[in-house]
Amino acid sequence: MDQRVIPPQIIGLPGSLRQQSYSLAVLRGLQAHPDLAVDLRIWRLDLPLYNEDEDGSAAPVVVQRFRNAIGRSTGIVIATPEYNHGIPGVLKNALDWASRPFGKSVLIHKPVLVISVSPAFTGGARAHAQVNETLLSIPADVIGGPQVVIGNAASKIVDGSVADKNDLAFAISAVHGMLAYTSARWGQPQSLLAEI
Numbered sequence: 001m002d003q004r005v006i007p008p009q010i011i012g013l014p015g016s017l018r019q020q021s022y023s024l025a026v027l028r029g030l031q032a033h034p035d036l037a038v039d040l041r042i043w044r045l046d047l048p049l050y051n052e053d054e055d056g057s058a059a060p061v062v063v064q065r066f067r068n069a070i071g072r073s074t075g076i077v078i079a080t081p082e083y084n085h086g087i088p089g090v091l092k093n094a095l096d097w098a099s100r101p102f103g104k105s106v107l108i109h110k111p112v113l114v115i116s117v118s119p120a121f122t123g124g125a126r127a128h129a130q131v132n133e134t135l136l137s138i139p140a141d142v143i144g145g146p147q148v149v150i151g152n153a154a155s156k157i158v159d160g161s162v163a164d165k166n167d168l169a170f171a172i173s174a175v176h177g178m179l180a181y182t183s184a185r186w187g188q189p190q191s192l193l194a195e196i
């Protein structure tokens with residue numbers, strides 16, 4: 001009987017809807033990188049605005065699909081810009097949807113790695129800290145360690161791809177850290193063997 005390796009499924013959440021987004025480019029860089037044996041699926045966060053009246057069993061279908069995808073995943077990688085020293089609305093909105101139902105959220109104890117990206121030298125560090133704080137309130141399992149904060153993005157991300165190999169290598173090592181955490185925490189292998 002043949003076996004094949006099924007890589008861990010990771011959901012990538014860009015905190016920007018912009019076509020030429022630097023944050024999206026970082027996720028695409030991770031998605032395509034040969035050193036990262038993961039199945040990274042990027043979700044565009046154009047969800048309706050959170051409304052508690054529309055939540056529950058009748059939550060919008062797109063939200064139900066979003067929650068299910070998170071629930072099935074091994075972990076989440078968020079790559080986000082900083083807007084006015086804080087979390088972009090689209091990302092906060094998505095985390096609010098994913099945080100419910102209270103006490104039963106698919107994000108509870110889900111490993112989440114946060115990467116911030118900005119053309120400023122500060123790299124979106126303030127948004128980075130705020131996203132971690134939101135995740136801790138759920139509580140998701142925020143992956144600690146050296147923060148992946150990518151500054152001066154305009155000079156490093158060219159034509160939608162990350163030209164700076166050091167930044168990408170740093171981000172990849174953080175994703176490996178998340179996979180190692182997942183194995184240690186849940187005892188699950190980093191890759192699954194499937195019989196085919």
Ligand SMILES: Cc1cc2nc3c(=O)[nH]c(=O)nc-3n(C[C@H](O)[C@H](O)[C@H](O)COP(=O)(O)O)c2cc1C
Nearest residue numbers: 016018021022023081082083084085118119120124
């Ligand atoms: C409404 C708005 C607020 C912004 N505020 C900040 C900020 O506080 N700090 C920062 O580093 N960049 C800020 N920027 C610049 C963004 O980092 C920049 O537009 C970035 O390219 C957006 O991310 P993206 O490339 O992933 O779309 C702001 C941009 C917008 C549109």
